[in-house]
Amino acid sequence: MEWLAKNAELIGILFMPVTYGFIGWLTNVMALKMMFYPLNFVGLKPPYLGWQGIVPRKSTGLALKVVNILSEKLIKIDDFFAKIPTDKLADSYKPLLKENIPNMMHRVLEAVPAELKAKVSANEGKIVAKALAESEQRLDQITGHLKEDVGKVFSFKNMVLRNLTGENTHLLVDLFQEIGKKEFKFIGASGWYFGTLFGLAQMLIWWLYPGAWTLPVQGIIVGYVTNWLALIMIFRPMVETRYLYFFKYQGLFHRRQVEVSDKFSTMFAEHVLNGKNILDEVLYRRISRTVVETMNDDIVQELKADGADAGAIAAFEKASDGSRKEVAAELANRLSEASETMEKLINRSMNVKQTIYNRMKDLPGEDFESLLRSAFQEDEWILIILGAVLGAIVGLGQMFYMLAFAAG
Template sequence: MDMGFLATATFWKYASMPFISAIIGYITNVVAIKMMFHPIEFVGLWKPYLGWQGIVPRKAAKMSAIATDTITQNLIDSEEIFARLDPEEVAEHLKVPLNEMTEDLVDQVMRTHHPEVWSRTPQAARETIVARIQSTIPQAIADTVRDLRKDVNQVFDLKNMVVTNLVHHKELMNRIFLETGDKEFRFIARSGAYFGFPLGLLQMFVWMFYQPFWLLPAVGLMVGWFTNWAALKMIFNPKDKHRVGPFELHGLFFKRQRDVASAYGDLVANEVLSPINILQQVLRGPYSDRIFTIIAHRVGEAIDESAGPIRSFMSWTVGDVNYIRLKQTAVERLIAQTPDAQDRPSPAMQSFVDYADRELAIEQTLVERMRQLPPREFEGMLRPAFEEDEWILITVGAALGLAVGVFQFVVLFGGG
């Protein structure tokens, strides 16, 4: 070969083809991954036709339902969660935060409903009422936990809790997939270059002898399509190990089952099935009216017991009907003052959170059981992000590859 040819523009145009093909493969795969998760909300002119929303956020309800089925059917259920909580221990760890709010609670309720009566009540009598309530509330909480454990599914909807958290916080759904499948997504991106380079070499040799206008766009399309398709296949196939000579074939996702289980367990336990989230679901979920009835009954008993001889005075002063309404308001305020799931628990509530974390051991349970899942159930942790709409990812890759192929033909080779 004439060495002078190596310095010509024509040579470098040809030499660039495998590298451009590798870049096409990499970029199309990266863009396809980005389009799976972003934007979180629809961006465009006419939903759903002119614009785009990430596949995972768009299908958040369906994907969270699938994830929930995997959790509740294969990993942990409501009965097991509540069976791990000891009623007396729960009461002990909630005693301090409840005591802290009891004095203010009683004062607020009385000032709201019966300000004149409360203003005439001696300070010693007020302190006696508060002290008696504080002494009986722990037993009321323990009795409430026992009532919950008898038929937990009547007051706690685990599936609704998980689905609601993930649908309302689509970025959390994205994190579950992205952090669980971090290495798989990086492989998809890199594989575009791995597969694109040899295809580019083939393209270069063919172009030397045969230069139809459609070749470069067609090869670009093929690179964009094939790299995404092949990467997806290599992640999820084969599900079981197969040895071919010195090589062991095993889907990348299944090969990393232990690591994936750790990432998933950590994220779900701390962001979805946290003690505060569970408490919020019990108190404010779809069955909150039932839990309200249970708490009202138990706390009402505690208030009656704590009032003792003062109860007759209270009933006579404010009336029996108002006394009952006063107890109901106390329960409502008690529930309303529980911490929100998004807030950091107070130092007093942190004791309960630490206890619940330790006893529930949700992260440890999820990790251990996920590692033991058979391949088909384990596949359900990440596969839903691809399966139904993976044709979109492949099509996007093909379309971007086609566009770059047209660019090559027009810019590098002058459109023929």
């Protein structure tokens, strides 16, 4: 213990590489965590008194960038839908509608006032038949548009936003983390490497000029430069370049273009552009709304024909508003649950994963880079400044240690 006390300053000097390696690692890891978490704002008053991960906070803009990259560089939505067997699609759902619409009618009738229900119930069969005819007609229209003019019933942008933002923002975070997993590990590890080198330099500086103020300054430099260098080494150079005649290097992300293309195309096909999401976007919800709206309109007509006054009709529509939404959602779910075979058929027909993979792996470097860098490019300065601030805090701690023992 006596030896430790006498050599405390020497120990502090020898630990400088470790300290600065820790600064580099800590600032880089913290910056990465703050890119993605928390998913929801934590603090007193958004957006300043608190924090939300950069990706969740900008999820809508980032999802739109994904849409732009895909639609401009990788896929043509019309080509995908041209492969869907629309005749089988229409034929497969008509039996499901016949099976489920009568049950849905009973649910809607529950909101009809008891004193008016008898007249409406007497015409239940007619209302069900009309709802079935309307839904089948709507189904034929939708499947026809899928073949001839998909833009009338399908919005690629809306589907991506629905599946990668809001309550599904975690999928966007997972997407960026998966395609950049190795780069993010490198960012953390590089903090140790670069920080240790800076620490060795600081040892020399301290022997030549033991100025306490140099420690927090060095901490700022380490935190700033390690974050900046890590980002540079991920994306530059885009193509393999030889340095000093023997050392070859290529940006880590660009070096993994084939691997990243496989990961991105797999996740996008599984979680976004798949049969289930497509059918939900173009068919389930549309057909369900058609059924419920037709039933509601016919019930109102029956009430009017039975002499119900405007107040009673308004009371029915107000009382049935919630149940109509529930019935539409339930019918959409039933259609979805019974559609596993059709969803698999669409997935096989469209072959989204292979199409995206084949085109992405051959993208020019600048276009490919935007896929990951868009996640934090606008706020790179925040990550770099954060590194400097954290570095300054650790450097101040080391400064107080050295002052205390140097003075002793």
